[in-house]
Amino acid sequence: MYIDPHIHMVSRTTDDYARMAAAGCVAVTEPAFWAGFDRSSAAGFQDYFRQLTDSEPRRAAAYGIAHHAWICINPKEAEDHGFAREVMSMIPAFLSRPNVLGVGEIGLNRNSKTELAVFEEHLEIAAQHNSLVLIHTPHLEDKLKGTRLILDAIAAHGKINPARILVDHVEEHTVRMVLDRGMWAGMTLYPDTKCTAARAIDIMEMHGTERIWINSAGDWGHSDPLAVPKAVVSMRARGHTAADIHKISFDNPRAFLSQSGNFSVNAPRPTIS
C-alpha cells in the first residue's frame, strides 16, 4: 500500500489509475501546475480547478484511489502579476472543497522578482485559511538559489508553522537546509531533471526517514506514474527494512497530509457521472 503525494493525474490516462491501483496506490495528491502552455484567462484556471476538485476525484474513485488536490497559480504562469492576482482571488473558494488539502504547488521557476512576490502572496492566503502548503523548488541550476529564496521568504513571512510546509523536489544540495528549518522534504523520482530512486535512497540513508517522502510528479512530460512502487522495490534490494519502506511511502505522507482534515486513504464510493 502506498501514497503518491505529488502526481498530475489530469495529464495521465485512466490506464495509469488502473496500473497504480494494481501496484497498491490508495491515495494521491495533485498540485495545480503548468499545463505546458500559458492559460489565456483566469476562466481557464477556474475550469482547471473544477477539474481538480470534481472530475478527477471521481475518475480516481473508480479505481479505489482517494484523490486530493492543491490550488494555486503555478510559478511558470506567475510572471504577470495582475493576472496572477486575478487567479489567486479564486483560491479561497476552492480551499473549502472536500478534496482540497491546501495551497500548492507554489514556488519559484526562474527566480524572478514577480514570481517571488506571487509566492509571498500565496503564503498569506495559506496563513489566512490555515492551509497546508506544498512548494515547488526550481529546476536544475535554479534550484539552489530558489530554495534559499523560498526558505528566506517563509521565514520573513513567519505566519505558517514549518511543520505544515512540504518543500518538494529536494536533491542532495537542498535537502539539509529544508529539514533543518523544520519543514518536510519531498524527493521527486522524475527522469533526467530530478532524482533517481537510487539517489533518493542515498538521501534517505544520509538524512534519515523523518519528515521526508518520495513522489513521482508524473505529468505530461517523460515521467513514470509507478515511480514510487518501483522505488519501493529498489529499497528492498538495497536491504532496507519493511518498516522504513512503509514509512517513506505511506506513513510519512499520511502524517503530513492528515494535518488537513480533508485527507483520507479511503476513496469515496464510485459514482456514475
Next chain:
Amino acid sequence: MTTPTGKPPLDRKTLIDLGFIEARAKILDVAAFLDRLDRAPANDVMTDFRVDAIRAALEIALDASPARAERILNSWSDPSTQPIAHADGKAARGAHLPR
C-alpha cells in the same frame, strides 16, 4: 530509522555487485556523448558552458572527497542570491551560464 543514518544496510561489495553494470552504462553514455561532439562540425562553437559543466563534474566525480553528488549539483548551480528582474523564458538550462 531502523538502520543508522549514513550507513547503507548493504556492504560495499554487495553495492558494487548491484550497481556496477548500471554505472558502467552511464559512464559509456557520457563518453560517447563527448566523442559525438568531437565528430560534429564545430560551426564556430569550440566550447559550450554546458559541456564545460560536464567536464568540471567529471573531475569532482573522480576526486577522493565525499559528497560528490552534492558538490556536482552545487558546481552547476547559479551562485547569485538576488531575484532576477524578469523571468528569461520558462526553462532552466541545466548548468549556470556565467554572465
